[in-house]
Amino acid sequence: MYTVENADHRVPVSVLTGFLGAGKTTLLNHILTSDHGQKIAVIVNEFGEVGIDNQLVVGADEEIFEMNNGCICCTVRGDLIRILGELMDAKRGVSDRKVDFDRIIIETTGLADPAPVAQTFFVDEEMAEFYKLDAIITMVDAKHAPQHLDEGHKAQEQVAFADVILLNKTDLVDMEELSKLEQRLRTMNPYSKIYRTHKSNIDIGHILAINAFDLDKKLELDPGFLEEEDHDHDDDVTSIVMSDERPLDLNKLEAFFGKWLQEHGPDTFRYKGILNIKGVKQRIVFQGIHMLFSSTPDRDWRPDETKKSEIVIIGRNLNQAWFQEQFSGCIMDTAPQVN
Numbered sequence: 001m002y003t004v005e006n007a008d009h010r011v012p013v014s015v016l017t018g019f020l021g022a023g024k025t026t027l028l029n030h031i032l033t034s035d036h037g038q039k040i041a042v043i044v045n046e047f048g049e050v051g052i053d054n055q056l057v058v059g060a061d062e063e064i065f066e067m068n069n070g071c072i073c074c075t076v077r078g079d080l081i082r083i084l085g086e087l088m089d090a091k092r093g094v095s096d097r098k099v100d101f102d103r104i105i106i107e108t109t110g111l112a113d114p115a116p117v118a119q120t121f122f123v124d125e126e127m128a129e130f131y132k133l134d135a136i137i138t139m140v141d142a143k144h145a146p147q148h149l150d151e152g153h154k155a156q157e158q159v160a161f162a163d164v165i166l167l168n169k170t171d172l173v174d175m176e177e178l179s180k181l182e183q184r185l186r187t188m189n190p191y192s193k194i195y196r197t198h199k200s201n202i203d204i205g206h207i208l209a210i211n212a213f214d215l216d217k218k219l220e221l222d223p224g225f226l227e228e229e230d231h232d233h234d235d236d237v238t239s240i241v242m243s244d245e246r247p248l249d250l251n252k253l254e255a256f257f258g259k260w261l262q263e264h265g266p267d268t269f270r271y272k273g274i275l276n277i278k279g280v281k282q283r284i285v286f287q288g289i290h291m292l293f294s295s296t297p298d299r300d301w302r303p304d305e306t307k308k309s310e311i312v313i314i315g316r317n318l319n320q321a322w323f324q325e326q327f328s329g330c331i332m333d334t335a336p337q338v339n
């Protein structure tokens with residue numbers, strides 16, 4: 001269980017993930033050469049002996065830290081924590097080395113599972129106090145994505161975890177293919193923002209300092225998501241959206257969450273929600289990654305807004321009927337609340 005408070009003083013971290021060759025290094029170069037006026041420390045994880053990516057990254061002012069001996073998500077997570085720890089000490093001035101930076105970007109290998117990387121910032125208390133996970137940015141290669149998604153769990157997971165998806169290499173496919181792919185991505189992950197890019201060219205404001213992990217942020221679902229239909233693909237990664245305006249029963253909800261985490265935690269990659277709980281004047285916001293779950297009271301419901309619970313779950317082989325039944329079981333048997 002984690003809570004996030006006084007988020008503002010912490011150093012934001014962006015995690016850049018994506019399929020092999022999708023354009024991560026191109027994006028990194030775009031960020032580092034843009035006129036953003038920030039000092040960025042970059043942690044590059046290259047799978048293999050030689051960190052070729054390091055040589056391709058431009059920008060002399062930035063500090064590049066390299067992790068070489070394996071994939072960031074498994075063997076080197078300790079290495080990631082070590083580097084983050086060293087950077088923290090260097091910024092605090094408690095080590096011989098002085099490095100100043102305003103934010104960190106971690107470029108992961110195309111094979112990395114984003115979950116353990118994201119979890120690092122919640123599980124380790126010292127990390128959580130110093131760093132704040134800003135967003136997971138996933139690069140998707142418009143040309144090869146359909147094949148990658150058909151073939152691999154990892155590609156699907158990277159889409160599942162994304163807060164922002166950059167649909168890159170738009171020059172290599174026609175509009176119809178692009179729209180079809182975008183729809184497929186949206187079905188897998190309805191709450192990420194999707195931008196189409198060529199050569200990873202994107203307004204930096206769309207990807208940095210977006211606070212995607214902030215608990216008090218309103219749940220932002222793509223408004224067109226529910227209306228569109230394209231069920232050509234049998235992706236194991238899918239999403240479930242549940243909502244209701246009637247208040248929820250807290251005790252039943254706790255039982256539901258208990259069962260959820262115990263029985264379905266490994267399958268639910270990311271979830272977010274806003275809850276309208278009977279007798280509670282604030283909105284309750286919650287989110288989680290697998291079994292790491294947190295919920296906190298947010299602002300009061302405003303008199304002019306409709307109180308509404310809304311839950312989005314992204315995961316693998318989700319049992320939609322089970323989730324819907326459990327959620328429905330938490331609804332108090334009353335008419336919708338009128339403000």
Ligand SMILES: Nc1nc2c(ncn2[C@@H]2O[C@H](COP(=O)(O)OP(=O)(O)OP(=O)(O)O)[C@@H](O)[C@H]2O)c(=O)[nH]1
Pocket residue numbers: 018019020021022023024025026027053109110139168169170171172197198199200
């Ligand atoms: N046609 C086309 N090529 C692109 C685009 N964006 C990047 N590329 C090229 O695609 C290749 C791979 O780009 P990178 O930025 O190295 O991709 P990456 O995700 O860092 O690759 P890995 O580190 O191997 O996973 C390079 O040759 C880029 O110049 C694009 O929008 N269109």
